Amino acid sequence: MSSVTTHGGGGRWRRISALIRKETWQIFRDPSSIIVGIIMPMVLLVLFGYGLSFDVKNVPVAIVMEESSAEARGAASSFELSDYFSAREVKTMAEAERLLLDKSVNAIVRIPADFARRMEQGTAEIQILVHGTDANTARISLGYAQGAIAVWMAREAALGRVVTGPPIDVENRMWFNDANNSSYFLVPGLVVLVMTLIGALLTSLVVAREWERGTFEALFVTPVRSTEILLGKTVPYFVLGMMGLALSIAGAKLLFDVPIRGSLVLLVIASTLYLIVALGIGLLISSVTKSQFVASQITIIVTFLPAMMLSGFMFDIRSMPVAIQAITHIFPARYFVSVLQTLFLAGDIWAVVLPNAAVLAGMAALLMGLAIRATRKTIG
Amino acid sequence: MSADVQAVPVSAQNLHKSFKRGTGEIVKALDDVSFAAKAGTLTALVGPDGAGKTTLLRLIAGLMVPDQGELEVVGVKVASDPQAVQDRIGYMPQKFGLYEDLSVQENLDLYADLHGVTSEQRQEVYPRLFEMTQLGRFRERLAGKLSGGMKQKLGLACTLVRAPELLLLDEPTVGVDPLSRRELWEIVLKLVREDGLTVVVSTSYLDEAELCDHAVVMHAGKVLSQGTPDEITAEARDRVFIVATPDGMPARSLQARLFQQKGVIDAVPEAGQVRVVLEAPDGTEALAIDGHETAPRPAKPRFEDGFMVLFATVAERAERSGMELDRPVSGNSADVVVEVDDLVRSFGDFTAVDHISFKVRRGEIYGLLGPNGAGKSTTFRMLCGLLPASHGRLQVAGADLRTSRAEARQKLGYVAQKFSLYGQLSVDENLDFFASAYGLRGRRKAERIAWAKRQFELDQFASLPSIQLPGGFKQRLAMGAALLHEPDILFLDEATSGADPMARREFWGRITALSEQGVTVIVTTHFMEEAEYCDRIIILDAGQNLAEGTPAEIRAHARPEGGEEATMEDAFIAIVEQARSARAQPKAAA
Amino acid sequence: MLDSLLRILALIRKELLAILKDPRSRISLIGPPVIQCLVFGYAATYDLNNVSYALLDHDRSSASRALISRLDGSGVFTRVGTLEVERQIAEFIDDQRALLVITIPQDFERGLQASATPAVQVIADGRNSNTAGTAQGYVSQIVTSFGAEWQAAHGLPGPPVQITTRAWYNPSLETRWYMIPALVGTITMMMTMMLTAMSVAREREEGTFDQLLVTPFRPSEIMVGKAVPAMMVGLIQATMILLVAQLWFRIPFAGSYLILYCGLVLFLAASVGIGLFISSIAGTMQQAMIGSFVLLMPFMLLSGLTSPIGNMPQVLQYFTFINPLRYAISITHQVYLEGAGFGQLLPEMLALVAIAAVTLPIAAWMFRNRLG
Structure with missing residues (x-):
């Protein structure tokens, strides 16, 4: 075929690079690409780094002292000295309950009237009442409260004031995150969101826009092949996604001091795989829907929301019911989150990285294949 | 490739193509179409909306696959190897997909790269393209900021960056002003005559078809007739006459009456008289009005006349009854209903409307004419209260719509350039909504909706989502919705852009009837012959008033000495060019 | 209007x-x-209902076995491995087989009997520190209540102070x-x-x-x-x-x-x-x-x-x-x-x-x- 000889080789690269150049110009001239590619990652970085925190500190508690013995004082002081609580003393239970109702305090610690006497008998009791609406915070607060009392009891025992201390001491150690700092796992999770936004949402919008505005029709009747059109779309957004990655990693390191214990090379490879998957989804959705509105809705539902809720970055997959756990396997984000958390906080642990990366690679190949099939040079 | 194949770049035999509508209904877009385009010739596909012109061009371009039939393009069977065809042809779709956020140069570079044009070749081609399209000055301008005509020229330039073996143009001049249209055609004709390029073009401007070598007249997916333009024109031989208007009667009123006569296929106002096409060569008795002879003079037929004759054989003769308002507009015809005084509108340092003044009286049809970007739409939007004026005064029905109470808008109807009713809603639902929006309710509302559906023959489509209406009916629905509340003033913004000749006749029939019943109508249009329907027109360019007056007064500007009556289009082009060179001169001198 | x-x-x-x-x-x-x-x-959800853990029991006493069966019987903890030596801890945590590794010290039972407050160590995978903290909280609760009950069952004096907890509006948190x-x-x-x-x-x-x-x-x-x-x-x-x-x-x-x-x-x-x-x-x-x-x-x-x-x-x-x-x-x-x-x-x-x-x-x- 004469056409192949005249349009193969150099022509192909010239065409692809022309399409890439065109796309790059468009990115720089459209404020919305810049917003999604650059502003959005920065906003998310700040929100996830500073805004979201599961680290419970300074929980406001009301301490109801129904007697003022030295023992009762001692028990109360265990809350007053703890970093986890900011305690205020109130006289009556009724007053404390009012404070709990209007959320001025999250918990009430009640030290009953005959505390000292019963303590001698070994039957003393401290009541803790929490506001249970925010169950997670409530549970963490309860744990801290029990810890604070145990510390006080151990001290009393050591000083010989009481016969026995707590029966068993539980010594908790947190690997990979000694400071128990939640930005350590939230900020890596942010990388997933940024890559998803750029790879899937932005790409699906710009491809659907070409269908909507009719720019593809003229482009189709040129020597350009559909794979070349896809490449021309993929490469610029791939670069933009990688810039988003660099921005997120730099932010994580500089602003939040998140450690990167694994190798940067592996991190880049895994991100590349995920980005290709996201681009594939974006291209596929827009080629099928050919409408910006529909494409953006579908992209948010099938990529962004799962990346946030079902990837294990905010809510641990291990906590979900089996059926939902099974569903998470469909979404590429869970594999990427797994790799990211390990590479950022634990190190190059092949047993985690390899299988997850393999799944991502498989998905990348499948989705790109489908996107190529779906992008045909036909109208209507 | 044999010379034989080369001689026929497009050969289509018995093509069929059907589509399924959203409603499940099958539409035959192409029904047994055959034609051939010979090398180095210009072939025109002409026909009304929905005739299948675009589908045919897309099949040739390999963007669609025919259901049945043989289609060979540049010697290749398209269906089996569309890419091989696409490597060698040029195609300009109806809405050429320029990248609006890229500059002229960047768009051109993109297509040059896609076509593998080397930099040496570019040095030779670019100057030629820029000279041809006169886009050289605008290289750095973003394509989105070009006027409609310039966009089309850039689209054409993009398809011509390398010499294609075949050039396909789909309605390249829709929405393009007469000046740019003329320039665009000069380029195309030069390519065919001098470079021997083969061109297939679809168009609904019939004067353009006159310029081609071979015309394919299409209707409802079928080829009605094909041949040289002369052969098509010959269909109307001995049937075309010019009828002079009796004293005091506007040409459009005579036209409206003649158009309704039995035995008359077509009637259009032309140079203050009326041009008619008769069903039979000897049917001049059809031209008698109220029993009076009208002394018709025979005239030389044009392509358009032949086309109308062909159509009269297939299309059912639609009701040509004009339209009846429930009650004519009251008031004196001397009343000034629209007054514009020293109007200015600027965007940044660009002045879109530059000190314009005019008055429109009750019952007048007033036309705003001008090239793309002349300031017509801006003026229009200010009149309708959609845009504030930077300076000057405007009054519509005694109020400035921008600042007046909402009730003042009750008096006007507005039909936008683009179909702008709610596409997902049915005809009934749209009419119901606009009736309520204008405060109609109860029996009155039901009566008015029934009136609109009757007048515009919309009953058959009452429950169809309006986006699925055939092109002409969308136009009717828009008009119907704009007239529900019996407005005193009707604004029509390029309402006939892209419409076929049949739809345009029908449209003007209604406008004429409305104005006779006292409705004031303000229109913008690109079809210069439509200016003949107006009482007075104003020609704008670069935001300035170039000329204002009756059609006869405007035509007088361009009358060659002692020559024949000039057409409106010639007059328009003469006025605009004269003004432009006058503006260029002081600059050149300075 | x-x-x-x-x-x-x-x-x-x-x-x-x-x-x-x-x-x-x-x-x-x-x-x-x-x-x-x-x-x-x-x-x-931040609630855990399936926490995988590995066990390193240095004591192998009846008390340690009782504690383990309490954990296994809680319905929340699933044992995925029983370790022999300290250095096995890393592999279970690193490849995410276990969220927690619980180490029971050698003199666990003796310590309980002597009311000497033996220490149970809980190492958690902190890659998701929120989950890890919650899981550790669960273990603490079970271990503490186990200790008190074990001591009571063996006629030993219990801790001087009991803690009772209650949550308003969402009793089971x-x-x-x-x-x-x-x-x-x-x-x-x-x-x-x-x-x-x-x-x-x-x-x-x-x-x-x-x-x-x-x-x-x-x-x-x-x-x-x-x-x-x-x-x-x-x-x-x-x-x-x-x-x-x-x-x-x-x-x-x-x-x-x-x-x-x-x-x-x-x-x-x-x-x-x-x-x-x-x-x-x-x-x-x-x-x-x-x-x-x-x-x-x-x-x-x-x-x-x-x-x-x-x-x-x-x-x-x-x-x-x-x-x-x-x-x-x-x-x-x-x-x-x-x-x-x-x-x-x-x-x-x-x-x-x-x-x-x-x-x-x-x-x-x-x-x-x-x-x-």
């Missing part, structure tokens, strides 16, 4: 027709909220009870804000907005006509989610529906106001889409949905004052779980009224005065 009302009614009818006519868009208004509510209701009522506001805000942000942008892009502006509609009428249908859709979605919460997840409703719906109406007015505001600025649908997305993200993250507002830095806490979702979540929780009355909710309701009172009029003004 009547004219104005009739015009508004016509616009509302038209908007509802446009939204509800197409069966696909009907489904997309009801389907996704319900599915999201179900999936996220299950997925968005289930995150789901917190999350699902919060989804009422979150999901409806997402849908209504996008719906309204797109609606005017779409009319502008399709040219129908000009057509609307040349009719006698006043900007304020257009604003009301656009806001009311979106709010109706939002209320229907909220009702669906409330039904799922009660019928499927069986979360008891403690308050008054009247008060809750009052709060929801104000909340929807505020979010629709923001949506219309975006819509009045945006020139294209893409801009409206991205604009609402850029606002929705911080609204969702800084609403108290995923983490408490009290934990945020002060600056971000100020931002939450203009976030309608913050108030919506607070209102739903207080009404749904706590049975709060109007008096208690007044501050939240007033804040929502203020947001709506600022955004809606600005949007209406922008309809007519936006250039272009």
Whole structure:
């Protein structure tokens, strides 16, 4: 075929690079690409780094002292000295309950009237009442409260004031995150969101826009092949996604001091795989829907929301019911989150990285294949 | 490739193509179409909306696959190897997909790269393209900021960056002003005559078809007739006459009456008289009005006349009854209903409307004419209260719509350039909504909706989502919705852009009837012959008033000495060019 | 007045027709909220019901075995390995086989008998420190109560002080009870804000907005006509989610529906106001889409949905004052779980009224005065 000889080789690269150049110009001239590619990652970085925190500190508690013995004082002081609580003393239970109702305090610690006497008998009791609406915070607060009392009891025992201390001491150690700092796992999770936004949402919008505005029709009747059109779309957004990655990693390191214990090379490879998957989804959705509105809705539902809720970055997959756990396997984000958390906080642990990366690679190949099939040079 | 194949770049035999509508209904877009385009010739596909012109061009371009039939393009069977065809042809779709956020140069570079044009070749081609399209000055301008005509020229330039073996143009001049249209055609004709390029073009401007070598007249997916333009024109031989208007009667009123006569296929106002096409060569008795002879003079037929004759054989003769308002507009015809005084509108340092003044009286049809970007739409939007004026005064029905109470808008109807009713809603639902929006309710509302559906023959489509209406009916629905509340003033913004000749006749029939019943109508249009329907027109360019007056007064500007009556289009082009060179001169001198 | 009302009614009818006519868009208004509510209701939980752990028992006494069977019998902990030596800990944690490794010291039983407070060590995989902390809390609770009971059973004096705990409004401290009522506001805000942000942008892009502006509609009428249908859709979605919460997840409703719906109406007015505001600025649908997305993200993250507002830095806490979702979540929780009355909710309701009172009029003004 004469056409192949005249349009193969150099022509192909010239065409692809022309399409890439065109796309790059468009990115720089459209404020919305810049917003999604650059502003959005920065906003998310700040929100996830500073805004979201599961680290419970300074929980406001009301301490109801129904007697003022030295023992009762001692028990109360265990809350007053703890970093986890900011305690205020109130006289009556009724007053404390009012404070709990209007959320001025999250918990009430009640030290009953005959505390000292019963303590001698070994039957003393401290009541803790929490506001249970925010169950997670409530549970963490309860744990801290029990810890604070145990510390006080151990001290009393050591000083010989009481016969026995707590029966068993539980010594908790947190690997990979000694400071128990939640930005350590939230900020890596942010990388997933940024890559998803750029790879899937932005790409699906710009491809659907070409269908909507009719720019593809003229482009189709040129020597350009559909794979070349896809490449021309993929490469610029791939670069933009990688810039988003660099921005997120730099932010994580500089602003939040998140450690990167694994190798940067592996991190880049895994991100590349995920980005290709996201681009594939974006291209596929827009080629099928050919409408910006529909494409953006579908992209948010099938990529962004799962990346946030079902990837294990905010809510641990291990906590979900089996059926939902099974569903998470469909979404590429869970594999990427797994790799990211390990590479950022634990190190190059092949047993985690390899299988997850393999799944991502498989998905990348499948989705790109489908996107190529779906992008045909036909109208209507 | 044999010379034989080369001689026929497009050969289509018995093509069929059907589509399924959203409603499940099958539409035959192409029904047994055959034609051939010979090398180095210009072939025109002409026909009304929905005739299948675009589908045919897309099949040739390999963007669609025919259901049945043989289609060979540049010697290749398209269906089996569309890419091989696409490597060698040029195609300009109806809405050429320029990248609006890229500059002229960047768009051109993109297509040059896609076509593998080397930099040496570019040095030779670019100057030629820029000279041809006169886009050289605008290289750095973003394509989105070009006027409609310039966009089309850039689209054409993009398809011509390398010499294609075949050039396909789909309605390249829709929405393009007469000046740019003329320039665009000069380029195309030069390519065919001098470079021997083969061109297939679809168009609904019939004067353009006159310029081609071979015309394919299409209707409802079928080829009605094909041949040289002369052969098509010959269909109307001995049937075309010019009828002079009796004293005091506007040409459009005579036209409206003649158009309704039995035995008359077509009637259009032309140079203050009326041009008619008769069903039979000897049917001049059809031209008698109220029993009076009208002394018709025979005239030389044009392509358009032949086309109308062909159509009269297939299309059912639609009701040509004009339209009846429930009650004519009251008031004196001397009343000034629209007054514009020293109007200015600027965007940044660009002045879109530059000190314009005019008055429109009750019952007048007033036309705003001008090239793309002349300031017509801006003026229009200010009149309708959609845009504030930077300076000057405007009054519509005694109020400035921008600042007046909402009730003042009750008096006007507005039909936008683009179909702008709610596409997902049915005809009934749209009419119901606009009736309520204008405060109609109860029996009155039901009566008015029934009136609109009757007048515009919309009953058959009452429950169809309006986006699925055939092109002409969308136009009717828009008009119907704009007239529900019996407005005193009707604004029509390029309402006939892209419409076929049949739809345009029908449209003007209604406008004429409305104005006779006292409705004031303000229109913008690109079809210069439509200016003949107006009482007075104003020609704008670069935001300035170039000329204002009756059609006869405007035509007088361009009358060659002692020559024949000039057409409106010639007059328009003469006025605009004269003004432009006058503006260029002081600059050149300075 | 009547004219104005009739015009508004016509616009509302038209908007509802446009939204509800197409069966696909009907489904997309009801389907996704319900599915999201179900999936996220299950997925968005900080409660653990399956913690994998590995055991390193240096004591191998009857007491250590009793503790282990207590853990295994809790229904929460699943033992995935029994280790012999310390260095095996790393491999179980590193490859995520175990979330926890529990080490029982050599003299565990003797220590218990001597009331010498032996130490059980719990190492957790901190890659998700929130999960890890929760799991450690579970272990502490089981171990502590086991110790007290073991000592009592062996006639030893127990600890001098017992701790009894109780939680109001959510006795078994289930995150789901917190999350699902919060989804009422979150999901409806997402849908209504996008719906309204797109609606005017779409009319502008399709040219129908000009057509609307040349009719006698006043900007304020257009604003009301656009806001009311979106709010109706939002209320229907909220009702669906409330039904799922009660019928499927069986979360008891403690308050008054009247008060809750009052709060929801104000909340929807505020979010629709923001949506219309975006819509009045945006020139294209893409801009409206991205604009609402850029606002929705911080609204969702800084609403108290995923983490408490009290934990945020002060600056971000100020931002939450203009976030309608913050108030919506607070209102739903207080009404749904706590049975709060109007008096208690007044501050939240007033804040929502203020947001709506600022955004809606600005949007209406922008309809007519936006250039272009």
